Amino acid sequence: MQLTDLTMLELAAKLAERAVSSEEATRACLERIRQVDSKVRAFLRVDEEGALAAARASDARRKAGSPASALDGVPLGLKDIFLTEGVETTAGSRILEGFVPPYDATVVRLLKDAGLPLVGKLNMDEFAMGSSNESSAYFPSHNPWDLARTPGGSSGGSAAAVAAREVFGALGTDTGGSIRQPAAFTNTVGLKPTYGRVSRYGVIAYASSLDQPGPMARTVADTAALLQLIARHDPQDSTSAAVETPDYQADLEAGVRGLKLGVPREYFIEGIDPEVEASIRETLREYERLGATLVDVSLPHTKYALATYYLLASSEASSNLARYDGIRYGQRAKDARGLKELYALTRERGFGPEVKRRIMLGTYALSAGYYDAYYLRAQKVRTLIREDFTKAFQQVDAVLSPTSPVPAFKLGEKVDDPLSMYLMDVFTLPCNLAGLPGLAVPCGFTKAGLPVGLQILGRPFDEARLLRIARAFEREHDFFRRPAPL
Amino acid sequence: MPVSDFQPVIGLEVHAQLLTQSKIFCGCSTAFGAEPNRNTCPVCLGMPGVLPVLNQRVVEFAVRTGLALECTVKKTSVWSRKNYFYPDLPKGYQITQYDLPICEYGRLVIDTPQGEKVIRVRRIHMEEDAGKNVHDAGGGQSLVDLNRAGVPLLEIVSEPDLRDADEAVEYLKTLRDVLMYLGVNDGNLEEGSFRCDANVSVMPKGSSTYGQRCELKNLNSFRFLKQAVEYEISRQVDVIESGGKVSQETRLWDVNKGVTRSMRSKEEAHDYRYFPEPDLPPLHVSDEAIDAAAKALPELPRAKLTRFMSQYGLPAYDARILTAERPLADFFEACAAHYADGKKLSNWFLGELMRLLKEEGTPLSALAFTPAQLAELLGAVDKGTVSSNAGKDVLGEMFRTGKAPSDIIAEKGLAQVSDTGAIEAVVDDILAKNAGEVEKYRAGKKQVFGFFVGQVMKAMKGKGNPALVNDLLKKKLGD
Incomplete structure (x- = not known):
């Protein structure tokens, strides 16, 4: 067994007893990256020097008997959407090529304060717009379980790096499923926290009312431990919730006996891959065996979630991405003559086709004369979707569903068909629209050996219960021990 | 149209x-x-x-x-x-x-x-x-x-x-x-x-x-x-x-x-x-x-203007200028606390004080003298200690140096002469030197009176108490 095969908590235990140093663990990650990343292509850039310096500082703290946190010294990767002071951050876009942030995102600062060496920046769909990592301006990442396939998106680089054991865990962001879908595609655990649970300060915005950073790891317990470090109220984020952070490990092993788990009929629809459906159904039966009660629930406005999401997310994106104008930072069309041409050329060259598509869609939805029919209507439907969940959670403790209707698809398969790509997110979008926590946990494999992920949705700030439900299933299996066939 | x-x-x-x-x-x-x-x-x-x-x-x-x-x-x-x-x-x-x-x-x-x-x-x-x-x-x-x-x-x-x-x-x-x-x-x-x-x-x-x-x-x-x-x-x-x-x-x-x-x-x-x-x-x-903001709301210009008119007996014109800016209004009220005649005070504000502020480009906040000192100066003018004209010089000096008006009056010898004997001597002298004009006056050319006042004041370097000068001239000219 290699060092990189350990879970975060296993490594943390070894670091605590000083059986392993953080520098060794970090070097092991760097070595693993050298071995496999030419195939996986999860990393946009590796910060070897910074990670090793942080590792050595961690070792000094461990030696002095004063670790900064339980995970002090555990190497981690960051989606390239998190601003890192002094380390280039591009959000997978050409327009931010060469942009070196002058400050750390709040969550980056929390991780640094907790002593975690940050190994590098992970690939993503450009500005988190995409479900396959193929809209990255640099290159697509590959799924460690089948290199011809996508690791999902937009946090595909993060999921691929965790699955390929290049890092012990990573942070991603989830606007419409960008943590959960890649987790489901790669046999990893991904948690989108409640909107407001984790600070968005220093996270490059795609759709401000939906974006939420969250942890990605190989096990539920690792995910809980990582969430523990980043779930904080942040005065620099006015949408950050002033809600106390519970101990996410406390009830992790409490099981599901007596819990009522909702099965929404709208999430088992035509078009869902039969193997995915079979795997999810089997998982549901297992929860029954473990003592939970399954309850049929209805989320009647689910069918409007996709349209609602693309109107709202694109509207916000069209405004959020206006700052990339070539004036202050990032790329600029230096040959432009006059201001209008400077804007036009900079943005034409800087943005990829998916980003342009969403900027245009959002600009249109917010335009005078269309605002009421599109943006405003979508806001009203969003309220209905939220109410669907409120009603469901009066009957049940959590809602279970597939994370994605299909397993990881082939790179290039859907690139020219944006609508079918959008449909990939149909089960993950409602959770963002309702601001709820959602978790993807491995629940099996298809015959071809592709991972399948169960999605667990919960009440606001009920992350601890989602982790507990996920752990109850994980405990019965060893999926996370299974290495990807690299 | x-x-x-x-x-x-x-x-x-x-x-x-x-x-x-x-x-x-x-x-x-x-x-x-x-x-x-x-x-x-x-x-x-x-x-x-x-x-x-x-x-x-x-x-x-x-x-x-x-x-x-x-x-x-x-x-x-x-x-x-x-x-x-x-x-x-x-x-x-x-x-x-x-x-x-x-x-x-x-x-x-x-x-x-x-x-x-x-x-x-x-x-x-x-x-x-x-x-x-x-x-x-x-x-x-x-x-x-x-x-x-x-x-x-x-x-x-x-x-x-x-x-x-x-x-x-x-x-x-x-x-x-x-x-x-x-x-x-x-x-x-x-x-x-x-x-x-x-x-x-x-x-x-x-x-x-x-x-x-x-x-x-x-x-x-x-x-x-x-x-x-x-x-x-x-x-x-x-x-x-x-x-x-x-x-x-x-x-x-x-x-x-x-x-x-x-x-x-x-x-x-x-x-x-x-x-x-x-x-x-x-x-x-x-x-x-x-509620807290409402309670903390200061008196607004229009309310202050109305109050200035009634409280200090000012015409609307004066009140308007004095209340146009809060620091000026506040300073006026601080002075009025030491000096009872609001209209007289207003005259000094609208005349000399505003002229000095404008000419010297000094903000009110940087004023060198206190409200009490201004009131003291106006009191001295009322009592005849200094003439109204000399008072303007004193104010100018206060403005520039912040010295007390009494000190400035003493230093510059600006105190008004109210000694009847001293004034009478000058009056007699002027009338003696201008016998021709005295003739004309007595013959009915009353406008010559101003000439006599001017001559006496000139001889006294402006310090003669104008009321006393007037009284004595009239007495001597036989009115």
């Missing part, structure tokens, strides 16, 4: 920079005149990933202003994004308030030749200022200074209740006085911390349907506002008179040519794509906060 057959209709939109220490959504300083881009941070530079955090002082100032203008202060208001591209707008959108502003439906009373007039205030909202583009900086480049980006602004929009340029100017002056009284704005039109756009239209007299309006910009003085509105009224009348139609557009006041010129037409107007700002929750203002 001549211009006099048309009724102008005017509404003003005022942008007032708030006198907060820091910007509206970050901790950067709002100080004017710093080195370019010195007062900036990732937030006001619009860096990726940044988020706004509202400065609560801005809300306090907005509520205070809303209450002073008798608005309804909304318990819930909403932030919106106004989207447009310009290099001085770092995020590509301005955070402002749109359909749910913090204050609505207020009023401001102004003075017109026909008496008091109520101008309705439609709304007040908060927003962030943009930076500044500097063109022709050399090398064919344009530069951007973002020191001003994120400075808090209040936008105060009137209803179209103003009927001529003078009313517009009066409204703007009155509003400026109120904002300065409230301590929320410095009223500086030249530096642009108090700015005004005017919406102007004309309609035939007697009509109740407003004409097409034009928005006038670049009105950075009261004079330009008056000139621009007057020009625009006659321009619009000319257009209509010559059979044309006024088209809705934004026009710029050209200071040099004294005309307004078209800046952009309605068709070229931006679609700002307003939508609720997702990075800021709706703003809630509690009843307690509104």
Whole structure:
């Protein structure tokens, strides 16, 4: 067994007893990256020097008997959407090529304060717009379980790096499923926290009312431990919730006996891959065996979630991405003559086709004369979707569903068909629209050996219960021990 | 129809920079005149990933202003994004308030030749200022200074209740006085911390349907506002008179040519794509906060003016000048606490004191002498210790040195001579030297009396008590 095969908590235990140093663990990650990343292509850039310096500082703290946190010294990767002071951050876009942030995102600062060496920046769909990592301006990442396939998106680089054991865990962001879908595609655990649970300060915005950073790891317990470090109220984020952070490990092993788990009929629809459906159904039966009660629930406005999401997310994106104008930072069309041409050329060259598509869609939805029919209507439907969940959670403790209707698809398969790509997110979008926590946990494999992920949705700030439900299933299996066939 | 057959209709939109220490959504300083881009941070530079955090002082100032203008202060208001591209707008959108502003439906009373007039205030909202583009900086480049980006602004929009340029100017002056009284704005039109756009239209007299309006910009003085509105009224009348139609557009006041010129037409107007700002929750203002602001509201210019007239027995003219700015009014009241005759005190304020302040360019806050010392000087004049003219010199000296009036009178020998014997000697001397004039006076040419007074005062270097000089001259001349 290699060092990189350990879970975060296993490594943390070894670091605590000083059986392993953080520098060794970090070097092991760097070595693993050298071995496999030419195939996986999860990393946009590796910060070897910074990670090793942080590792050595961690070792000094461990030696002095004063670790900064339980995970002090555990190497981690960051989606390239998190601003890192002094380390280039591009959000997978050409327009931010060469942009070196002058400050750390709040969550980056929390991780640094907790002593975690940050190994590098992970690939993503450009500005988190995409479900396959193929809209990255640099290159697509590959799924460690089948290199011809996508690791999902937009946090595909993060999921691929965790699955390929290049890092012990990573942070991603989830606007419409960008943590959960890649987790489901790669046999990893991904948690989108409640909107407001984790600070968005220093996270490059795609759709401000939906974006939420969250942890990605190989096990539920690792995910809980990582969430523990980043779930904080942040005065620099006015949408950050002033809600106390519970101990996410406390009830992790409490099981599901007596819990009522909702099965929404709208999430088992035509078009869902039969193997995915079979795997999810089997998982549901297992929860029954473990003592939970399954309850049929209805989320009647689910069918409007996709349209609602693309109107709202694109509207916000069209405004959020206006700052990339070539004036202050990032790329600029230096040959432009006059201001209008400077804007036009900079943005034409800087943005990829998916980003342009969403900027245009959002600009249109917010335009005078269309605002009421599109943006405003979508806001009203969003309220209905939220109410669907409120009603469901009066009957049940959590809602279970597939994370994605299909397993990881082939790179290039859907690139020219944006609508079918959008449909990939149909089960993950409602959770963002309702601001709820959602978790993807491995629940099996298809015959071809592709991972399948169960999605667990919960009440606001009920992350601890989602982790507990996920752990109850994980405990019965060893999926996370299974290495990807690299 | 001549211009006099048309009724102008005017509404003003005022942008007032708030006198907060820091910007509206970050901790950067709002100080004017710093080195370019010195007062900036990732937030006001619009860096990726940044988020706004509202400065609560801005809300306090907005509520205070809303209450002073008798608005309804909304318990819930909403932030919106106004989207447009310009290099001085770092995020590509301005955070402002749109359909749910913090204050609505207020009023401001102004003075017109026909008496008091109520101008309705439609709304007040908060927003962030943009930076500044500097063109022709050399090398064919344009530069951007973002020191001003994120400075808090209040936008105060009137209803179209103003009927001529003078009313517009009066409204703007009155509003400026109120904002300065409230301590929320410095009223500086030249530096642009108090700015005004005017919406102007004309309609035939007697009509109740407003004409097409034009928005006038670049009105950075009261004079330009008056000139621009007057020009625009006659321009619009000319257009209509010559059979044309006024088209809705934004026009710029050209200071040099004294005309307004078209800046952009309605068709070229931006679609700002307003939508609720997702990075800021709706703003809630509690009843307690509104009550506290109401209690802390200072006396406003109009109330103070009325009180000055009744309390100090002042004519409206005096009271108006004295209450125009709060520091002057406060200083007047501080002096009045030591000196009973309000009108006499007002005469000194309106005459000598204001002249000195203007000539020396000294702000009232930097005045060298105390209210008690000014009262002492006026008392000395009343008692005849110094003449009224010498008193002006004493005030000048107090102004420059801050010395006590009694010391200045002693040092400069300005004390008035009220010794009857001394004056009588001079009178006798003057009359003796001017026997011819005495003859004329006695023959009935009474205007010569002034000549005698002048001669006596000259001989006494201005220090003779004028009343005594008069009395003695009359006695000696046999009146």
